[in-house]
Amino acid sequence: MKNFEDRKDRFQFFESFENPLLNLTFKLEVPDFVTYCQQEKIPVFHFFLFHLFQATMKIDNFKYRIYQGEVIKIDQVIPSYTVLNKDGLFNYTRFEYSEKRETFIQRSLEAREVAMNSPKLINTGVDLDERSLKNYIFITSIPWLDFSSIQHPVFKFKSADIPSMAWGRFEKGSNGKITMPFSVQAHHGFVDGYHIHLLADGLKKELEENLK
Numbered sequence: 001m002k003n004f005e006d007r008k009d010r011f012q013f014f015e016s017f018e019n020p021l022l023n024l025t026f027k028l029e030v031p032d033f034v035t036y037c038q039q040e041k042i043p044v045f046h047f048f049l050f051h052l053f054q055a056t057m058k059i060d061n062f063k064y065r066i067y068q069g070e071v072i073k074i075d076q077v078i079p080s081y082t083v084l085n086k087d088g089l090f091n092y093t094r095f096e097y098s099e100k101r102e103t104f105i106q107r108s109l110e111a112r113e114v115a116m117n118s119p120k121l122i123n124t125g126v127d128l129d130e131r132s133l134k135n136y137i138f139i140t141s142i143p144w145l146d147f148s149s150i151q152h153p154v155f156k157f158k159s160a161d162i163p164s165m166a167w168g169r170f171e172k173g174s175n176g177k178i179t180m181p182f183s184v185q186a187h188h189g190f191v192d193g194y195h196i197h198l199l200a201d202g203l204k205k206e207l208e209e210n211l212k
Contacts, residue, residue, distance in 0.1 A: 001073050003060045004190075011071065011189035019157040020188050024196050025149045028182035030204050034170060036211045045141065046105040051210065052165065053079060053097065053104075055202035056137065062199070064190040065134040066161045074135050079108070080123065081139035083115045091115040092123035101210075133162075140166040150183045161187045 004011070014020040033051075037044045056062050056077075063074045077097050085091045095111035098104045115122060125133050138152065145168045152164040168181040184196045 001060075001064075001071070004064060004071055004073070007189075014187070014189040017158075017188075021154070021157060021160055021185055022188040022191055022193070022196075023149075023151065023183065023185040024193060025147070025181060025183040026200075027179055028167070028200055028203075029173075029177050029179045031207050031211055032172060032176050032178050033207050033211060034172065034178055043105060043109065046108045047101075048207075049079070049081065049108060049139065050101050050104045051206040052139075052203055053077065053137070054099070055199055055206045056163075056165075058202055059195055059198055061191045061195040062137070062163050062186065064161070064187075066159060066187075067131060067134055072134065076135055077137055078132075078135045079104075079139065080136055081141065083112055085116050085118060087119060089119075089121075091118055091121060094123035136162050138162060138164040140164070142166060142168045143170070145169055145181075146171070147181050147183075150185075152185050161190070163187075163191070 033047060034044055036042075037047050060073065063077075065072050065074055078094060079097055080092055080094045082090050083093060093108070093111040093115045095107040098107060125136070140150075140152070142150075147168045150166050152166070154160045163184065163186040165185075166183040171179045173179060182200070184191075184199065186196075
């Protein structure tokens with residue numbers, strides 16, 4: 001992992017922190033994918049989610065994890081996001097990632113249906129082994145709010161190595177763009193503000209290329 005070796009001293013520096021997390025919230029501006037999805041009858045949330053994962057998996061820094069005291073790089077990802085069930089309680093989805101958009105969206109829709117219809121909390125990860133848990137990326141959508149900051153729950157700050165991402169209410173601008181509050185939380189030993197910039201830029205390009 002040459003890319004990690006180049007920043008190993010940065011990781012070692014932040015690893016000594018009680019809380020090594022970097023948490024940035026900012027206004028993300030992207031092409032108007034909402035209108036496109038409505039015209040093509042594609043679920044808006046799931047379309048955006050797919051392209052976010054596509055952009056994320058192109059940046060090594062979001063794939064580094066700490067496993068049994070060593071840094072590893074995951075080669076597959078488990079998408080997981082929160083939904084509200086029929087009782088108004090949050091629940092977790094979990095499904096197998098696919099690089100094919102249609103397959104990804106179908107699996108995501110099926111996982112959402114299961115989570116929404118389950119009165120019990122599911123997909124917490126207790127059924128997975130320690131190594132498999134490292135494949136997660138956590139997603140939260142808060143579509144009602146134009147928030148300016150967010151702090152994701154963390155079991156242990158010192159060992160928190162799984163990126164968490166969140167976005168809020170979409171706003172259509174007169175310039176043909178969509179803006180939203182967008183947040184990324186990640187281990188600062190792996191991810192800097194620069195990499196979050198790369199993610200935002202990569203997501204914009206992903207959407208631009210797939211709205212044609």
